[in-house]
Amino acid sequence: xxxxxxxxxxxxxxxxxxxxxxxxxxxxxxxxxxxxxxxxxxxxxxxxxxxxxxxxxxxxxxxxxxxxxxxxxxxxxxxxxxxxxxxxxxxxxxxxxxxxxxxxxxxxxxxxxxx
Amino acid sequence: xxxxxxxxxxxxxxxxxxxxxxxxxxxxxxxxxxxxxxxxxxxxxxxxxxxxxxxxxxxxxxxxxxxxxxxxxxxxxxxxxxxxxxxxxxxxxxxxxxxxxxxxxxxxxxxxxxx
Numbered sequence: 001x002x003x004x005x006x007x008x009x010x011x012x013x014x015x016x017x018x019x020x021x022x023x024x025x026x027x028x029x030x031x032x033x034x035x036x037x038x039x040x041x042x043x044x045x046x047x048x049x050x051x052x053x054x055x056x057x058x059x060x061x062x063x064x065x066x067x068x069x070x071x072x073x074x075x076x077x078x079x080x081x082x083x084x085x086x087x088x089x090x091x092x093x094x095x096x097x098x099x100x101x102x103x104x105x106x107x108x109x110x111x112x113x114x115x
Numbered sequence: 116x117x118x119x120x121x122x123x124x125x126x127x128x129x130x131x132x133x134x135x136x137x138x139x140x141x142x143x144x145x146x147x148x149x150x151x152x153x154x155x156x157x158x159x160x161x162x163x164x165x166x167x168x169x170x171x172x173x174x175x176x177x178x179x180x181x182x183x184x185x186x187x188x189x190x191x192x193x194x195x196x197x198x199x200x201x202x203x204x205x206x207x208x209x210x211x212x213x214x215x216x217x218x219x220x221x222x223x224x225x226x227x228x229x230x
Contacts, residue, residue, distance in 0.1 A: 009155075033217045045158075045205060045221035091157055095217055100171065101146065101209060103219060105157035 002027040002094050006106035013082045014114050020067075021077045021109050023092030031097040034068065034075045039089040039108075048090070051075065053097075082113045118142045119222040121206050127228045128196050136191045136225050138206030145210060147189040148219065149173075149181060152203040161204075164189055165211075196229045203227075 003026045013019035025034070036048040051059045051068050058066050063080045079086055092106040119140045128134050138147065146165050150158040160173030162181040170181055178200060182190045193200055203226050207219040 004157075043203065043224045043226075045207075045224075047218060050218065097217070100163060100165075101211070101217055101219075102148075102160050102163060102173065103150075103158070103207075105159070107155055107157040 002029070002096065002104045004092050004094050004104055004106035006090075006092055006109050008109045009107070010110045010112070012112040012114055013079075015082055015084060017082055018078060018080045019082055019111065021079075021090055021092075021111065023075045023077070023106055025073050025075065025092070025094050027073070027094065027096070029096050033095045033097060034066075035093040035095065035103070036064070036066070036075075036077045037091045037093060037105075038086075039091065040085075040087070045091075049077065079111075084113050084115060087111060087113045119206060119208055119220055121204075121222040121225050123225060124223065125226045127230065129230050130197055132196050134193045134196055134227070136204055136206075136227070138189045138191070138222055140187050140206075140208045140220075140222075142208055142210065142220060143186075144208035144220070145186065145212070146208060147183065148207040148209075149179075149189070149191045150205045150207065151175065152205060152224075158205065161191065193227075193229075196227075198229045201227060201229045 032053045034051045038046045049061045067076045089108045091108045094104045148163045149161040152158045164170045164183045180192045206222040209219045
């Protein structure tokens, strides 16, 4: 079974600064996807970024980028130029490729962006 | 209008009552999922369905049942609610027939409180 670990229950950052959220995972699969989801106070789950394990290039989406280290089973999220609207819970998630496409989530990191 | 809707958005019920949470989608997706979110635990999969005739148990299915009445509708039932089923419940959808089939789209969530 796969597990996802987010070791930082809470983090804070000043507006306009950069912050990195950590995620590690455990799997014996070689073909999978990794995701970061954002959950603002509205509680809506919003996909931030997605990484395919067979792609060596790190995914980027505007101010969001990941550092994917497959051998180390690490998948961190970097948020640049943090904005107040980035305040949210962030969940790292794993999905095995093929089969049921079930998401396995970490416990989340609560990020607060301070003015 | 939202592509994935959940009703009710909030519900308070008493121990022993039967309750149904409903999910509808207009995205035309074939796959639907029910997740449960508890503070400090992230989201966990309850049930998932690939089509009307294909329903599967997830990680924490005990105490729950589901019905896929149509491709667009997936209901979650608590036959006899208990307090430890107090949680935030999410429905999600995905479509295996698109290039982004690994992406799941979430509804707004149902906050359930069992007294």
